[in-house]
Amino acid sequence: MKKRFFAATVVAAVAALALAGCSDPGAGGGNAAPADWPAQDTKLDGTTLTIWAAQNSNKVPDSVIKGFEAATGATVNVVTIPDPYEQSVQTKVATGDKPDLAFWQPTASQLTALNASTNLQSLDGAPFIDKYTPELKDITGILNGTRYAALITTPxxxxxxxxxxxxxxxxxxxxxxxxxxxxxxxxxxxxxxxxxxxxxxxxxxxxxxxxxxxxxxxxxxxxxxxxxxxxxxxxxxxxxxxxxxxxxxxxxxxxxxxxxxxxxxxxxxxxxxxxxxxxxxxxxxxxxxxxxxxxxxxxxxxxxxxxxxxxxxxxxxxPDQSNALVAFKTGDAKREAAARQLLSYWLGDGYSDFVQAQKTVSLQSDVESSSDVPQALLDVSKSLGDSVGSMQxxxxxxxxxxxxxxxxxxxxxxxxxxxxxxxxxxxxxxxxxxxxxx
Structure with missing residues (x-):
C-alpha cells in the first residue's frame, strides 16, 4: 500500500506522461482500433512477450502462459515490478520503458495516468468482449469510449x-x-x-x-x-x-x-x-x-x-490491478499483434483452465466458476449487476x-x-x- 510521499511521485509521473504524449492524456482520439485479432493458435515461434505484474499478481498468468506457449511456440516472460506497483509502472513508462502487456487497474483515473490514447492499444473489437456476462461487459476498462483494458477476474x-x-x-x-x-x-x-x-x-x-x-x-x-x-x-x-x-x-x-x-x-x-x-x-x-x-x-x-x-x-x-490487463503500443507490429493474441487466448481457449487454476469466479456465461469458490464470493460477484463505481x-x-x-x-x-x-x-x-x- 501507498505511503505519504507517493503523492508527489504520482503527480510527477502523471505530469511526465502527459508531456510525453502528443494529446490530452485522457483523450480518446488518435487511437485507431487494431487492424486484426489473430487466431488464438497462430504460430509465434521466435516471438517473446513481456508481462509486467505486481508481487501479488505475478503468479496469476502461470496456467495461461503454459497453454499459450504450447499452442503458439511463443515465449512469455513475467517481470515483477516492485511495489508501489502503479507508481513504479508510471515512472518507467514515462521514460519510454514499456512491456507488451501489464496488469493494470482498469479505472478512468489509472488509464488516464498511463496516457492511454498514446501508450495503450485499443481493445475495441476484441473477440472476447461478447463472452463477458452482460453486467460485466462494460463495467470498467473503457476511457472516453475506447476500451483499453481486458477484465480477467471479477472486480x-x-x-x-x-x-x-x-x-x-x-x-x-x-x-x-x-x-x-x-x-x-x-x-x-x-x-x-x-x-x-x-x-x-x-x-x-x-x-x-x-x-x-x-x-x-x-x-x-x-x-x-x-x-x-x-x-x-x-x-x-x-x-x-x-x-x-x-x-x-x-x-x-x-x-x-x-x-x-x-x-x-x-x-x-x-x-x-x-x-x-x-x-x-x-x-x-x-x-x-x-x-x-x-x-x-x-x-x-x-x-x-x-x-x-x-x-x-x-x-x-x-477494480484493482490484478483484475485486468492492458496491451501497450511498443512500435513493433508483430509483438503488438501477439499481445492481442495472448489476450484472446487468455479469455478464449485458456480461460476455463485459468478459472480452475485461480479458483475464481467466471466472467463468462459459458464457463463455470470453480467449485472451490466460497458462497460469499459468489454473492460478491452477483452484487456487481447493480453496483456503482467507487472513487477509484x-x-x-x-x-x-x-x-x-x-x-x-x-x-x-x-x-x-x-x-x-x-x-x-x-x-x-x-x-x-x-x-x-x-
Missing part, C-alpha cells in the same frame, strides 16, 4: 462480510436492507456484548476509505464523481464531508474494536472468523486472508456477505483519502481536515493531468 466490491453464527446468537435473522438497518443491527450486537465492526488504523489503514465509499453509493449513482471531476463538487461539501463525519461518529459511539488505532489487516480475518467481531467492511482481497485460515466448507458455514448503501443493498465496485473507479484522480482517515483515527486530523487535505491533493492531481476546471 472487487466494497461491502460487508459478517459472521453468521454471531448474527444468529444476537437474534438477527436477516441481513440489513439499508444503512439505517445496518446500524440498528450493529447496536443490537453491541448490546449483546459483541464488537459490531472490526477495522484497523495501525500501519497503513487502507480499508478506512471503504466506510466512506459505501455511504456514497447513492450519490455516485446520481453523478457525484462526475461533479467532483468537473470541480463542481468537493470533498469538503456536505455529501462527502457528511460520510466522513458519520464514520467518525460510529467510532466515537464505540461500535468498533477497542484496538482500532493499533490493529492491522492481519488481525481482521481472525477476528471475524472467530466471532470476536461481527462484521467487516472490506473488499475481495480480504477473503483471501479468510481462505488462508479456513477451508471452503467452514467459510460457507460461518461467513456471509451483503452489499450496503444508504437506501438499500447497492455494492460499490473497485469513477474519479479522474485517486487521492490518499485513506491516509487522512487514518490520521483521523489516530486523532491528528479532524473530519474537516480530512476532507480539506483530500480535496487539496485531488485538485493537484487533477491539474497535473490537465482536467478541466482545475
Amino acid at each position: 472487487a466490491v466494497e461491502g460487508v462480510y459478517y459472521n453468521k453464527d454471531v448474527f444468529a446468537k444476537a437474534g438477527i435473522t436477516k441481513t440489513p436492507g439499508n444503512w439505517d438497518e445496518f446500524l440498528a443491527d450493529a447496536r443490537q450486537l453491541k448490546a449483546a456484548g459483541v464488537t459490531p465492526f472490526f477495522d484497523f488504523g495501525g500501519g497503513t489503514p487502507w480499508a478506512t476509505q471503504w466506510w466512506v465509499s459505501v455511504q456514497l453509493a447513492d450519490a455516485a449513482k446520481d453523478g457525484l464523481w462526475e461533479r467532483v471531476n468537473e470541480n463542481k463538487e468537493k470533498f469538503t461539501d456536505p455529501t462527502i464531508q457528511g460520510a466522513i463525519d458519520t464514520y467518525q461518529g460510529l467510532i466515537q459511539e464505540g461500535l468498533f474494536n477497542a484496538n482500532l488505532k493499533t490493529a492491522t489487516f492481519d488481525d481482521q480475518g481472525p477476528a471475524l472468523l472467530s466471532g470476536e467481531a461481527a462484521m467487516a467492511v472490506q473488499v475481495n482481497s480480504f477473503f483471501g486472508q479468510l481462505q488462508s485460515l479456513a477451508d471452503t466448507a467452514e467459510l460457507n458455514e460461518k461467513i456471509g456477505f451483503f452489499p450496503i448503501s444508504p437506501s438499500g443493498n447497492v455494492g460499490t465496485f473497485i 473507479a469513477l474519479a479522474v484522480a485517486n487521492p490518499d483519502l485513506y491516509l487522512n482517515l487514518g490520521d483521523m483515527i489516530q486523532g491528528t486530523k479532524t473530519p474537516e481536515q480530512v476532507a480539506e487535505a483530500t480535496q487539496s491533493q485531488f485538485a493537484e492531481l487533477a491539474k497535473a493531468i490537465g482536467a478541466s476546471g482545475f
Whole structure:
C-alpha cells in the first residue's frame, strides 16, 4: 500500500506522461482500433512477450502462459515490478520503458495516468468482449469510449462480510436492507456484548476509505464523481464531508474494536472468523486472508456477505490491478499483434483452465466458476449487476483519502481536515493531468 510521499511521485509521473504524449492524456482520439485479432493458435515461434505484474499478481498468468506457449511456440516472460506497483509502472513508462502487456487497474483515473490514447492499444473489437456476462461487459476498462483494458477476474466490491453464527446468537435473522438497518443491527450486537465492526488504523489503514465509499453509493449513482471531476463538487461539501463525519461518529459511539488505532489487516480475518467481531467492511482481497485460515466448507458455514448503501443493498465496485490487463503500443507490429493474441487466448481457449487454476469466479456465461469458490464470493460477484463505481473507479484522480482517515483515527486530523487535505491533493492531481476546471 501507498505511503505519504507517493503523492508527489504520482503527480510527477502523471505530469511526465502527459508531456510525453502528443494529446490530452485522457483523450480518446488518435487511437485507431487494431487492424486484426489473430487466431488464438497462430504460430509465434521466435516471438517473446513481456508481462509486467505486481508481487501479488505475478503468479496469476502461470496456467495461461503454459497453454499459450504450447499452442503458439511463443515465449512469455513475467517481470515483477516492485511495489508501489502503479507508481513504479508510471515512472518507467514515462521514460519510454514499456512491456507488451501489464496488469493494470482498469479505472478512468489509472488509464488516464498511463496516457492511454498514446501508450495503450485499443481493445475495441476484441473477440472476447461478447463472452463477458452482460453486467460485466462494460463495467470498467473503457476511457472516453475506447476500451483499453481486458477484465480477467471479477472486480472487487466494497461491502460487508459478517459472521453468521454471531448474527444468529444476537437474534438477527436477516441481513440489513439499508444503512439505517445496518446500524440498528450493529447496536443490537453491541448490546449483546459483541464488537459490531472490526477495522484497523495501525500501519497503513487502507480499508478506512471503504466506510466512506459505501455511504456514497447513492450519490455516485446520481453523478457525484462526475461533479467532483468537473470541480463542481468537493470533498469538503456536505455529501462527502457528511460520510466522513458519520464514520467518525460510529467510532466515537464505540461500535468498533477497542484496538482500532493499533490493529492491522492481519488481525481482521481472525477476528471475524472467530466471532470476536461481527462484521467487516472490506473488499475481495480480504477473503483471501479468510481462505488462508479456513477451508471452503467452514467459510460457507460461518461467513456471509451483503452489499450496503444508504437506501438499500447497492455494492460499490473497485477494480484493482490484478483484475485486468492492458496491451501497450511498443512500435513493433508483430509483438503488438501477439499481445492481442495472448489476450484472446487468455479469455478464449485458456480461460476455463485459468478459472480452475485461480479458483475464481467466471466472467463468462459459458464457463463455470470453480467449485472451490466460497458462497460469499459468489454473492460478491452477483452484487456487481447493480453496483456503482467507487472513487477509484469513477474519479479522474485517486487521492490518499485513506491516509487522512487514518490520521483521523489516530486523532491528528479532524473530519474537516480530512476532507480539506483530500480535496487539496485531488485538485493537484487533477491539474497535473490537465482536467478541466482545475
